[in-house]
Structures are given as structure tokens and as C-alpha cells.
Amino acid sequence: MEPRGSRDANPSRAVEKVVILALRSGVVLSAAIICLGLAMLIAKGIFSNQIGSGATPLPPRDLGALAAGLGAFDPGSVVTLGLVILIATPFARVAVSILAFALERDWRYVVITSIVLGILGASLALGKSLG
Amino acid sequence: MSMFLVEFSQLLVVSFFAGAVGSLLGLGGGIIIVPVMTLFLRIDFRTAAGASLIAVIATSSGSAAAYVRDRLANIRVGMLLEILTSLGAITGALLVGRIAGRTLFVVFALVLMYSLVPTGQKILAELSHKASSGQPGQSAVSSRLALALRLEGSYFDPAKGRTVEYHLRRVPLGAAIMYMAGLASGMLGIGSGAFKVLAMDSVMGMPIKSSTATSNFMIGVTAAASAGIYFSRGEIDPFVAAPVALGVLAGSLFGAMILPKMAGTGIRVAFFAVIVAISVQMLLRGIRGG
Numbered sequence: 001m002e003p004r005g006s007r008d009a010n011p012s013r014a015v016e017k018v019v020i021l022a023l024r025s026g027v028v029l030s031a032a033i034i035c036l037g038l039a040m041l042i043a044k045g046i047f048s049n050q051i052g053s054g055a056t057p058l059p060p061r062d063l064g065a066l067a068a069g070l071g072a073f074d075p076g077s078v079v080t081l082g083l084v085i086l087i088a089t090p091f092a093r094v095a096v097s098i099l100a101f102a103l104e105r106d107w108r109y110v111v112i113t114s115i116v117l118g119i120l121g122a123s124l125a126l127g128k129s130l131g
Numbered sequence: 132m133s134m135f136l137v138e139f140s141q142l143l144v145v146s147f148f149a150g151a152v153g154s155l156l157g158l159g160g161g162i163i164i165v166p167v168m169t170l171f172l173r174i175d176f177r178t179a180a181g182a183s184l185i186a187v188i189a190t191s192s193g194s195a196a197a198y199v200r201d202r203l204a205n206i207r208v209g210m211l212l213e214i215l216t217s218l219g220a221i222t223g224a225l226l227v228g229r230i231a232g233r234t235l236f237v238v239f240a241l242v243l244m245y246s247l248v249p250t251g252q253k254i255l256a257e258l259s260h261k262a263s264s265g266q267p268g269q270s271a272v273s274s275r276l277a278l279a280l281r282l283e284g285s286y287f288d289p290a291k292g293r294t295v296e297y298h299l300r301r302v303p304l305g306a307a308i309m310y311m312a313g314l315a316s317g318m319l320g321i322g323s324g325a326f327k328v329l330a331m332d333s334v335m336g337m338p339i340k341s342s343t344a345t346s347n348f349m350i351g352v353t354a355a356a357s358a359g360i361y362f363s364r365g366e367i368d369p370f371v372a373a374p375v376a377l378g379v380l381a382g383s384l385f386g387a388m389i390l391p392k393m394a395g396t397g398i399r400v401a402f403f404a405v406i407v408a409i410s411v412q413m414l415l416r417g418i419r420g421g
Contacts, residue, residue: 019206031380079369093192
């Protein structure tokens with residue numbers, strides 16, 4: 001089971017680096033997109049109206065509506081895109097961890113981490129079907 | 132100024148304070164922002180919880196990077212226990228629609244009160260000038276399951292000037308508490324750090340520094356499991372979630388970097404008292420309704 005007979009209790013630097021990169025880029029990217037959406041809202045002058053009272057389209061709830069909203073340059077959809085990226089950041093973190101554990105040949109943790117990713121994926125399907 | 136702009140800036144400012152006070156007291160931003168939104172801004176509980184989950188993901192992802200770099204977080208333990216926390220979070224998010232609003236307030240109040248215990252103990256220790264004593268109950272050897280799953284770990288402690296090695300035990304009990312932590316997270320829109328730390332520190336015997344770091348590392352995944360459900364149910368309002376996420380994130384960065392240098396025990400006692408008062412108000416709102 002022990003591939004290289006290593007006594008190192010912590011996963012290697014490679015795992016840590018990809019995990020850090022996934023987390024950082026996700027947060028920075030989403031914060032930037034949220035700010036862009038808010039800037040678009042100000043630019044459109046919608047701040048003088050009530051949101052959600054017909055002045056702007058309702059915020060998208062699924063990726064199809066989100067894509068349509070983005071195509072129409074709807075600020076609410078841009079903000080939502082930022083939020084979706086933020087929600088996706090932990091997903092990405094788990095996904096890159098699978099690769100990182102595979103590179104380490106730590107197959108047990110490849111399986112464990114895949115289970116976590118599977119549960120996260122199932123949560124999206126459940127939200128859709130029961131929502 | 133339009134109502135929208137007023138509400139937006141109100142949320143931004145309030146969330147900034149929630150994030151700052153939270154990190155100053157060692158609590159998550161979520162556990163402070165949800166009561167503030169529901170009690171004072173009169174925002175619907177599920178909208179508040181959805182927005183809070185987004186803020187929880189942002190702060191966890193933002194701070195986890197630092198903990199991983201410092202090698203305090205145990206990635207294997209985190210990954211293994213995330214199976215339980217994410218299952219719990221899904222259960223919580225699905226349950227929240229079936230539970231009466233008043234019950235949610237009562238449960239929230241109790242969880243908040245429990246979360247305040249470690250902070251209260253720390254402040255008491257500071258007031259009586261006692262250095263926190265060493266941890267009881269750490270194990271010299273791993274249990275069979277912990278050994279098979281390679282859950283042992285080590286980190287460098289600058290205060291002690293040496294590397295601390297630790298071994299874990301009672302993994303199934305820790306995992307059960309993790310499920311409950313996930314349940315609270317998905318139902319209440321919080322990170323449930325207090326329960327996660329309890330499972331690792333008090334039950335499994337992980338040093339408190341590693342427990343806290345690993346908990347922070349796990350919180351984002353737990354929150355994402357329920358945030359996905361809230362999102363697809365249309366319960367994440369972008370114009371509530373955006374200011375809350377940005378505000379809490381900025382506030383917690385401010386609280387982590389700048390406040391500790393400025394704020395002495397006195398200020399922390401004052402904030403602590405405010406949060407205790409808020410928890411009582413949450414309880415009353417649940418009991419009386421309205």
C-alpha cells in the first residue's frame with residue numbers, strides 16, 4: 001500500500017499548490033465578476049428603480065436562464081455568474097484534489113475525494129428535482 | 132436615494148461588521164450575519180441563509196489558502212470528513228423548507244449559544260491572566276481506522292519551536308458529529324465551525340490549531356453542497372447575496388489582519404456581550420414568533 005515507503009504525514013507540496021491555486025483564483029474571479037455586474041447596474045442607471053418589480057428581469061435560477069441573461073447584458077445575470085463561480089470554487093477544489101491524490105498514487109484518497117465530488121454533484125441534481 | 136441603493140449599502144456595511152466581529156471572536160461571519168439580517172433587517176430566513184452560505188464559501192476559500200500553505204490543515208482528514216458534512220448539508224437544505232420558521236430561530240439560537248462557549252472560555256482565561264493549558268486527551272498512537280486511513284499529521288508550531296505530531300482516534304464518533312455539523316450548516320446557512328472543531332479537537336484528538344485550520348478548509352465544501360440546492364430553488368437573491376458575500380469577505384480579512392493589533396480584551400468582551408444578547412433575541416423570536 002505504501003508506494004514509496006514515505007513517512008511524510010502531510011500530502012506533498014504538489015497537492016497543496018493546486019488546492020491553493022483553485023481556491024484563490026475562484027474567489028478573486030468571482031469577486032471581480034460580481035463587482036463588474038454591480039458596475040453595469042450603476043451604469044444602466046437602474047439604481048433609481050426597484051429591483052425585481054419589473055424594472056429588471058428576475059435573477060436567473062438555472063444555467064440556461066443565466067446564459068440568456070448574460071447574452072442580454074443583464075447586470076443581475078452577471079452578478080449571478082459571479083455567485084455561481086463562487087459556489088463552484090469548492091467543487092473545483094475537490095476536483096483538483098482528485099488529480100493531485102492520483103499524482104501521489106494515493107488511490108484510497110482518490111476514491112474518498114471522488115465520493116465527495118459525487119455527493120456535491122448529487123446535491124445539484126437533488127435541488128433541481130425537489131426544488 | 133432609491134430604496135434599493137439604501138438596502139444594498141446597508142447590507143454591505145452590516146456584513147462588513149459581521150465579518151470583522153466574527154473573525155475577531157473566532158466565529159464565522161455566517162453565524163452573525165443571519166441573526167442581523169433576520170432580526171434587524173427583517174429579511175426572510177431562507178433568503179438570509181442562502182446569502183450567508185455564499186459569504187461562508189467566500190471566507191472559507193479565502194482563508195483556507197493561508198492555512199494550507201502553513202500546513203496546519205490536514206487535507207486527508209478534511210476530505211474524509213467532508214463526505215459526512217456534505218451529506219449533512221444536503222439533508223439540512225432539504226429539511227429547511229419542511230421546518231417551521233420559529234423552530235429554525237430556536238435551533239439557530241441554541242447553535243449560536245453553543246458556538247460562543249469556546250470564545251467565552253478564552254476571554255475568561257485572558258481576564259484571569261491564565262495561559263491556556265495544554266490539551267487533554269491527545270493520543271500517542273492512532274486508532275486502527277485512523278492508521279488505515281493515514282489520518283495522522285504534523286505541523287510546525289513557532290511558539291513551541293518544534294514540529295508537533297499527532298495521532299487520531301474515535302473516527303466514527305467524530306464522523307457522526309460532522310454529519311450534524313453539516314445538517315446545521317445547510318439548515319441555518321452557517322459554517323458550523325464550532326461543531327467541526329468539536330469533532331476533531333475534543334473527540335478525535337487533533338490539536339486545536341490543526342482542528343481550526345482543517346475546519347476552515349472544510350467549511351467551503353460543506354456550504355457549497357447546500358448552496359447549490361438553495362440556488363436551484365431560486366432562494367439565492369443575487370442583490371442580497373452579493374453585498375453580503377463581499378461585505379463579510381472584506382470584513383473578515385480586516386478582522387484577521389488589522390483588528391487583533393488594535394482590539395484588546397475589553398473590546399472583545401463588549402462584542403461578545405452583543406452577540407450573547409443577539410442569541411437571546413433569536414431565541415425569543417423563535418419562542419414568541421413574529
